[in-house]
Amino acid sequence: MATRAIWSNTRIQAALLLGPALVVYVVFAVFPMLDVIWLSFFKWNGLDPVKVYVGTTNYVDVFTKDPVFWVAFRNTMIWTALSVAIPPMIGLALALGLNQPIFGRNTLRAIYYLPVIIAPIAVATMWRWMYDPFFGLFGQILTSMGLQSWVKDWLGNRDIALYSAFGAYVWQSVGFSMVLFLAGLQGVNRSLVEAARIDGAGRWAIFRYVTLPALRTTLTIVLVLAIISSLKAFDIVYGLTGGGPAQSTQMLALWAFTQSMQIFDFGRGSAISVVLLGVTLTVVIPYVRWTQKREEVAE
Amino acid sequence: MTLISAASRAAMAGGLLLAGTCLSAAEDLTLWTLNFSSEASNEAFNKITAGFEAANPGVKVTIVTRGTDDHKTAIRVAAGTDKGPDIYFMWAGLGLGGEYVKAGLSLPLDKYYAEYKWDEKLVPAAASFSRIYEGGRHGVPFTFKGEALYYNKALFEKAGITGTPANYDELVADAEKLKAAGIPAITFGGTVNWHVMRLMDVILESKCGVEKHDALMNMKVDWTKEACATDSFAELDKWSKNYILSPFMGIDQAQSFNLFVAGRAAMMLEGDWLVQQLAEAGNLDDYDLFPFPTGTNRLYGFAEYHYVSTKAANPDLAAKFLDYFNSTEVQQSVLGKFSTSSINKQVVYDNLRPMDKKWLDIFNTFDKVYMNGDQAFPLDVTTEYFRVINEVASGNMAPADAATAMQTFIANKG
Numbered sequence: 001m002a003t004r005a006i007w008s009n010t011r012i013q014a015a016l017l018l019g020p021a022l023v024v025y026v027v028f029a030v031f032p033m034l035d036v037i038w039l040s041f042f043k044w045n046g047l048d049p050v051k052v053y054v055g056t057t058n059y060v061d062v063f064t065k066d067p068v069f070w071v072a073f074r075n076t077m078i079w080t081a082l083s084v085a086i087p088p089m090i091g092l093a094l095a096l097g098l099n100q101p102i103f104g105r106n107t108l109r110a111i112y113y114l115p116v117i118i119a120p121i122a123v124a125t126m127w128r129w130m131y132d133p134f135f136g137l138f139g140q141i142l143t144s145m146g147l148q149s150w151v152k153d154w155l156g157n158r159d160i161a162l163y164s165a166f167g168a169y170v171w172q173s174v175g176f177s178m179v180l181f182l183a184g185l186q187g188v189n190r191s192l193v194e195a196a197r198i199d200g201a202g203r204w205a206i207f208r209y210v211t212l213p214a215l216r217t218t219l220t221i222v223l224v225l226a227i228i229s230s231l232k233a234f235d236i237v238y239g240l241t242g243g244g245p246a247q248s249t250q251m252l253a254l255w256a257f258t259q260s261m262q263i264f265d266f267g268r269g270s271a272i273s274v275v276l277l278g279v280t281l282t283v284v285i286p287y288v289r290w291t292q293k294r295e296e297v298a299e
Numbered sequence: 300m301t302l303i304s305a306a307s308r309a310a311m312a313g314g315l316l317l318a319g320t321c322l323s324a325a326e327d328l329t330l331w332t333l334n335f336s337s338e339a340s341n342e343a344f345n346k347i348t349a350g351f352e353a354a355n356p357g358v359k360v361t362i363v364t365r366g367t368d369d370h371k372t373a374i375r376v377a378a379g380t381d382k383g384p385d386i387y388f389m390w391a392g393l394g395l396g397g398e399y400v401k402a403g404l405s406l407p408l409d410k411y412y413a414e415y416k417w418d419e420k421l422v423p424a425a426a427s428f429s430r431i432y433e434g435g436r437h438g439v440p441f442t443f444k445g446e447a448l449y450y451n452k453a454l455f456e457k458a459g460i461t462g463t464p465a466n467y468d469e470l471v472a473d474a475e476k477l478k479a480a481g482i483p484a485i486t487f488g489g490t491v492n493w494h495v496m497r498l499m500d501v502i503l504e505s506k507c508g509v510e511k512h513d514a515l516m517n518m519k520v521d522w523t524k525e526a527c528a529t530d531s532f533a534e535l536d537k538w539s540k541n542y543i544l545s546p547f548m549g550i551d552q553a554q555s556f557n558l559f560v561a562g563r564a565a566m567m568l569e570g571d572w573l574v575q576q577l578a579e580a581g582n583l584d585d586y587d588l589f590p591f592p593t594g595t596n597r598l599y600g601f602a603e604y605h606y607v608s609t610k611a612a613n614p615d616l617a618a619k620f621l622d623y624f625n626s627t628e629v630q631q632s633v634l635g636k637f638s639t640s641s642i643n644k645q646v647v648y649d650n651l652r653p654m655d656k657k658w659l660d661i662f663n664t665f666d667k668v669y670m671n672g673d674q675a676f677p678l679d680v681t682t683e684y685f686r687v688i689n690e691v692a693s694g695n696m697a698p699a700d701a702a703t704a705m706q707t708f709i710a711n712k713g
Contacts, residue, residue: 156549246689
């Protein structure tokens with residue numbers, strides 16, 4: 001009897017259901033995160049038996065002596081700003097277009113979504129060959145159009161390499177935003193749209209005052225995911241430029257990896273990771289709270 | 300059978316089993332190395348271990364292979380424990396192999412070099428790396444790679460170049476002739492940092508000479524106070540602006556090789572492994588090679604080594620295995636499986652291609668080596684070296700500033 005009462009307790013049921021996931025989360029997410037924070041106060045190369053406590057030296061070195069950190073920081077900020085603006089905008093445009101009853105729209109949806117399921121490192125390899133200034137697709141197209149002077153060292157010129165890499169990222173990520181917006185569009189109340197149309201609202205007015213407000217939650221999700229994924233941008237840059245030329249396309253996540261896993265300075269790599277974590281939380285938490293308040297007000 | 304005899308037999312069997320276990324544990328030998336790039340290498344390694352086990356009954360050799368990064372990480376993890384390999388693969392040089400030596404993971408092998416007379420068998424240039432570490436000789440060569448300038452004979456002829464340059468100035472003069480003939484002198488791929496680095500390495504050797512170059516790479520002298528360092532960066536700047544097939548910062552070494560084979564550039568600074576690649580991609584008769592004319596009588600190259608771990612249960616057995624591995628008989632039987640040439644100088648080569656023969660002559664001529672910068676420097680300095688070289692090569696940093704950047708980083712390193 002008592003046993004049945006225990007099992008029928010909703011709190012216990014919740015704990016039992018959440019427990020396994022919580023254990024996995026603590027072991028594989030919380031503990032490593034705390035470990036990285038702890039490691040950022042030590043000097044350790046992975047070989048020495050003892051980690052040497054150095055206080056905030058790793059942070060001071062990263063901020064004042066590392067010739068690459070601020071380049072990586074700036075690039076990460078640029079990448080994030082572009083990621084928040086461009087792929088969601090294109091994704092929304094595609095979703096609006098492919099939400100219309102046009103011929104072959106399911107095929108088109110699949111085509112636009114296809115790059116999302118390709119591994120970023122494979123995308124990087126593909127685009128690296130397209131960017132080849134001698135034999136690449138873009139060079140050949142421009143040459144065949146008589147625009148040879150427009151052919152650039154897409155990944156070798158520090159002025160454009162970051163944006164070239166971003167082009168590949170847009171190609172790969174735009175389908176993800178599109179799918180989320182398409183899902184959001186299914187929740188737009190058709191009767192409201194019809195009512196607005198009967199009231200004489202044009203396409204823009206319907207989009208601005210009916211569709212867009214209905215997509216607010218989706219928009220929040222898309223933008224938060226875009227911010228998070230762009231702040232930790234790593235694989236596509238790694239595959240395309242490796243952070244070069246001359247570290248000019250270096251990103252915080254890639255630089256943290258380089259310090260830890262290639263230079264084997266685990267303390268400094270951890271310090272960069274902690275900075276990246278701080279930046280992410282600084283950007284994401286206020287944005288989420290702001291949007292939550294807006295939604296509460298709207299309700 | 301009485302109870303006593305049964306018990307005594309059981310005790311004997313148990314004792315033998317225990318002894319066997321102890322013997323087995325004492326005679327186990329583990330070698331950690333990289334994944335081999337070809338099945339032929341795998342077979343050769345298996346053949347060697349099987350041969351050693353047959354010659355040494357009771358010994359079990361276990362080869363553990365991993366990808367490059369996994370291998371490095373595994374050794375680091377093992378360094379903090381009592382477990383780990385008896386022998387491990389690592390490149391030679393203060394930067395890569397040296398880090399593990401410095402951490403006390405490599406056993407000095409002086410007594411084994413003397414006992415097995417390895418110097419009498421090994422190619423001198425390959426064995427020379429074992430002397431660069433403090434505290435004795437470390438590691439035994441596994442492979443040795445030399446690097447030299449390959450050139451396209453037809454393009455040289457077209458530019459009116461009739462012989463190979465005897466010194467650096469003659470090489471620059473030849474590059475100028477090629478440029479005048481509308482031919483890019485050399486090709487590099489900038490995305491892999493180590494490719495353009497090779498040019499900087501050989502220029503430093505040419506402009507600074509042996510002692511200063513070594514002192515710069517060992518960070519014993521101030522880069523800003525050695526005029527040759529700034530001169531070398533200036534030369535790199537000159538090559539990148541005038542003689543390297545452009546653009547090159549956005550392509551990798553493989554793309555650069557394709558351009559070389561396509562006849563888009565006259566030279567390529569590559570290792571002895573390129574002979575086979577050229578044979579597969581084109582006609583070997585179209586190409587020839589010469590060591591970069593630094594004027595220092597040192598060959599540019601690097602070596603891969605097997606190091607005996609300080610944690611090896613039986614270092615004598617590990618050394619015996621390495622002696623077997625590098626013996627003339629074994630090396631003869633696996634010739635060409637790991638590298639173009641063997642690290643054993645007593646191996647006999649048959650039916651060599653002219654370019655292979657040239658490499659063999661080079662290996663037997665040079666007894667001193669200067670190594671690639673990424674294997675000479677510690678890893679963090681290597682990363683900065685790459686950055687500075689790329690900045691100069693892409694015209695974003697003045698040569699004098701490059702020397703300052705290097706020295707600032709080294710000074711900050713403490």
